Amino acid sequence: MTAANVKEQPSVEPGPGPAGETVKDELPESDTPAELDLVFCIDSTGSMGDYISKAQQSVKEIVTQIKSEENCDVRFALIAYRDHPPQDDTFVTQTFPFTTDLKKMKSSVSSLKAAGGGDGPEAVTAALYAVSKLPYRPNAAKVVVLIADAPPHGLEPYGDDIPNGDPDGHDPLEIARQLAVNGVVIYPVGCEPALGEYRFARDFMCNLAEITQGQAIPLSSAELLPQVILGGAQEEIALEKLSREVEQEMEREEYAGLEDEELVTRMTSFMQKQGHRTKQLRRDGKWEMSEKGCDVYSKHSTLSAAKEELCRDVREEDEMHYGRSFSMHSDLDLMEDPEIQSKSKKSTWVSGISERLLRFTRCFSGTDRGDADCGDYYSAPAAAPCHSPVAFESNRRELETEVDSDRDLFSPETKACTYAYVEEDSISEMQVERMIAKSHMKSSLRR
Numbered sequence: 001m002t003a004a005n006v007k008e009q010p011s012v013e014p015g016p017g018p019a020g021e022t023v024k025d026e027l028p029e030s031d032t033p034a035e036l037d038l039v040f041c042i043d044s045t046g047s048m049g050d051y052i053s054k055a056q057q058s059v060k061e062i063v064t065q066i067k068s069e070e071n072c073d074v075r076f077a078l079i080a081y082r083d084h085p086p087q088d089d090t091f092v093t094q095t096f097p098f099t100t101d102l103k104k105m106k107s108s109v110s111s112l113k114a115a116g117g118g119d120g121p122e123a124v125t126a127a128l129y130a131v132s133k134l135p136y137r138p139n140a141a142k143v144v145v146l147i148a149d150a151p152p153h154g155l156e157p158y159g160d161d162i163p164n165g166d167p168d169g170h171d172p173l174e175i176a177r178q179l180a181v182n183g184v185v186i187y188p189v190g191c192e193p194a195l196g197e198y199r200f201a202r203d204f205m206c207n208l209a210e211i212t213q214g215q216a217i218p219l220s221s222a223e224l225l226p227q228v229i230l231g232g233a234q235e236e237i238a239l240e241k242l243s244r245e246v247e248q249e250m251e252r253e254e255y256a257g258l259e260d261e262e263l264v265t266r267m268t269s270f271m272q273k274q275g276h277r278t279k280q281l282r283r284d285g286k287w288e289m290s291e292k293g294c295d296v297y298s299k300h301s302t303l304s305a306a307k308e309e310l311c312r313d314v315r316e317e318d319e320m321h322y323g324r325s326f327s328m329h330s331d332l333d334l335m336e337d338p339e340i341q342s343k344s345k346k347s348t349w350v351s352g353i354s355e356r357l358l359r360f361t362r363c364f365s366g367t368d369r370g371d372a373d374c375g376d377y378y379s380a381p382a383a384a385p386c387h388s389p390v391a392f393e394s395n396r397r398e399l400e401t402e403v404d405s406d407r408d409l410f411s412p413e414t415k416a417c418t419y420a421y422v423e424e425d426s427i428s429e430m431q432v433e434r435m436i437a438k439s440h441m442k443s444s445l446r447r
Contacts, residue, residue, distance in 0.1 A: 033073045034237050035140035036066060037098065038229075040109070041079040041127050042147040045088070045117030050222040051147050051191060052112045058226040059109045060102055065230060070237050076105045077134050080112055081127035084153070084167055088116040092123045093130045117150075120159050120198070124152035125166035125303075128175045131184075141240035142184040143233050146208070147225070149191035151201035154303055157311045164304070171302045172204075176211040180441050183240075185214040187232045190287065192220045192416045200310055202414060203293030210297075213438040216287045220416035224283075227420040231281030234422055238278035239435055242427070246271070246435045260436075268432040276427045285417030 040055060042048065063074050078096035082088045096108035127146075136142050152172050154165025165171070176186065188205035195201050195218070202218075209216040217228055249255070249270060255263060289297075292313065300306040 033071045034241065035137055036070075036072050036074045036233060036237055037077070037134075037136050037140040037142045038063070038066075038074060038233055039077045039079065039131055039134065039142075039144040040147065040229075041081070041131050041144055042112070043082075043122055043124075043149060044080040044094075044112050044114060045082050045122060045150075046115050047117065047149055047194060048147070048191070049114035051225060052109075052114050054222040054225045055147070056106075056109045056112065058229075060106050062226055062230050062233075063102060063105060066233055066237075070234060072237060073100070075100050075137070075140070076108075078105075078108045078112075079127050079130045079134075081123045081130075082116045083122050084126070084162060087161060090116050092126050095130050095134075098134060120150055121153045121156060121162070122148070122150045123166075124148060124150070125154075125170050125172045125175070126168065128172050128179075129166075129168075129170045132175050132179055136182060136184065138183075141233075141236045142182070143214075143236045144179070144184060144186045145229050145232065146186055146188045146205075147191070148188065148205070149194035151195075151198050151204055152303070155200050155204055155307055155310075156198055157200075157314050171304070173207070173211065173297075173301060173303050173306070176208050177301075177441075180212045180438070183438075183442070184212060185236055185438075186212040187214045187228070188216045189225065189228060190216065190218045191222075192218045192414070196414060199314070200293070200307075202287055203289050203297070204303075206287050206289040206293065207297045210289070211441070213434045213441070215281065217283065217420075218285050218287050218414055218416045220285075220418075224417050224420045227422070228281070228283070228417070231279070231283075231420060231422040234279035235281050235431070239431060242271070242276060242278070243435050243439070245274075246432065247439050250436070250439065264429060264433045264436060267436060268427070268429045271427045271432055277424055278427045278431060279422050279424055280428060280431070281420065282423050283417045283420040285415050285420075287414055 040059070042052065042055065044052065059076070063076055066072050067074050075098040077098045078094075080091075080094040080096075082090055082092065084092055096111075099105060099108075124146075131144050152165070153160055153162040179186065186208045188208050190196075190202065190205050195205070206216045208214070215232065217232075219225065219228065246267060249267065250263070255266070258266070292310070296306050296309050300309065
């Protein structure tokens with residue numbers, strides 16, 4: 001599909017008015033419906049059956065409700081993705097173009113089947129690239145709901161058979177920034193606990209949301225998917241309507257030079273005094289990017305650069321805790337050593353740690369102990385005497401504490417949603433902050 005040229009919004013200059021006031025160019029009040037370009041971008045590999053089924057059941061109702069409640073002209077598109085060969089030989093991505101026809105929407109989603117997949121990471125980058133090539137309407141609220149239970153290739157420290165990232169050379173962070181320039185908002189919906197089994201996947205999803213000023217939402221059940229999609233779409237429609245007013249107000253001289261925190265506070269006060277109310281997605285679940293993730297993604301503009309630092313720190317932390325014999329396998333190890341590659345294939349952050357803990361248990365319990373368990377992995381002689389139950393329990397707890405420390409260092413705070421609903425309320429500070437950040441992002445990247 002040929003990429004459409006997305007037109008930039010014209011800048012709006014405040015007109016002259018009485019002293020101390022600004023006369024804004026008024027948007028015409030009419031019955032012209034708002035516009036929403038809604039995209040489902042969904043992992044269609046074998047583990048995603050519940051989420052695909054829920055999307056199939058609810059897509060028609062979601063769109064119908066948005067159209068009726070928001071007086072909105074809705075277009076719907078679908079990007080399905082799996083993995084690159086040889087991990088999956090069916091397809092990498094499938095694009096179902098924008099349509100306003102409810103029957104076509106339903107047919108597109110109904111055609112999805114959960115199958116395939118390979119090493120763990122999937123073709124997320126290729127899917128985002130396909131998302132970027134859709135022809136969005138310039139004045140529409142543009143919402144992409146990315147439904148995934150695995151990270152992209154080129155992120156995790158091991159268990160990735162395509163460790164250098166997307167085979168076509170695309171970078172997901174660069175794509176996300178281009179989407180942000182064009183006003184496209186990504187709502188990453190992470191399928192937990194599967195996504196949390198990867199070391200860096202949650203931070204990656206949080207970063208996609210931060211770049212585009214969307215919201216990253218962890219779900220432990222597909223049952224909440226319709227509410228999340230509906231709430232996210234309705235919230236973005238409301239913010240799209242108000243974004244021009246926020247940008248106009250920010251151009252006033254009194255806001256020049258303000259620190260971000262003060263700007264958000266004063267702008268929120270202004271918008272609330274104007275009586276603005278918005279639809280807001282309420283839920284209890286949250287992802288928060290880890291301290292390490294915030295630091296790394298603030299410094300690096302590409303996934304490959306971010307991965308280099310993340311994996312270096314993983315190795316350093318691993319060696320500090322366990323010594324070199326405990327070091328997790330880097331991609332270089334995987335590529336150069338077929339034996340290590342075979343042992344590490346399809347492992348993830350949690351399963352890798354669990355395997356170490358299992359080997360530790362075998363080594364010190366005196367059961368199922370051999371050279372591979374003791375000598376190769378722990379630099380302990382295979383014939384080492386068995387430890388007492390008390391000593392074993394102490395050693396086991398020590399290792400579990402170190403494992404928890406590793407997890408805390410690299411994993412963002414997470415609580416999967418147990419409820420989600422939409423509520424109308426006075427515009428929130430968080431919403432104003434997102435609109436301001438989105439405006440800054442678009443301005444800086446266009447320069």
